Amino acid sequence: MGRIYVVELEGRTYRCRFCDVPLALADDLLCRSFQCHQGRAYLFSNVVNVMLGPEEERVMLSGLHTVEDIFCVCCGQILGWRYVIAHDKNQKYKEGKFVLERWRIEEDVAEEFSLDSHPGSSDADF
Numbered sequence: 001m002g003r004i005y006v007v008e009l010e011g012r013t014y015r016c017r018f019c020d021v022p023l024a025l026a027d028d029l030l031c032r033s034f035q036c037h038q039g040r041a042y043l044f045s046n047v048v049n050v051m052l053g054p055e056e057e058r059v060m061l062s063g064l065h066t067v068e069d070i071f072c073v074c075c076g077q078i079l080g081w082r083y084v085i086a087h088d089k090n091q092k093y094k095e096g097k098f099v100l101e102r103w104r105i106e107e108d109v110a111e112e113f114s115l116d117s118h119p120g121s122s123d124a125d126f
Helices: 089-094
Strands: 013-016 022-025 029-036 039-044 050-060 063-072 078-086 098-101 105-107
Touching: 022 098, 029 098, 050 078, 063 089, 078 089
Parallel strands: none
Antiparallel strands: 013 022, 013 105, 029 039, 039 098, 050 063, 063 078, 078 098
């Protein structure tokens, strides 16, 4: 196996829950209301640090699709899938998009949201 090159992302990101490698920017999140067999999933316009599996036909809740499973380039865990072809014309917007299963990813908390806190102080002190 060759050397693994990991693309680093700046800003709020979603990361692999298993190895912490960055996968997608929060700005590339299109929809949070997708469902998969394990629960919630998110639709992204772009992801990085993934490998694509072979194309296969899959019947999903929204109909027949040609998809490729996506795997973490670092740890090899399956993360979700990529829509290659949507056979229903109402589902064409999914083509080329990526679905990451929510339980397999973690959202980074940006430093800009951290608040300065003073140990030992609370609202009750006033």
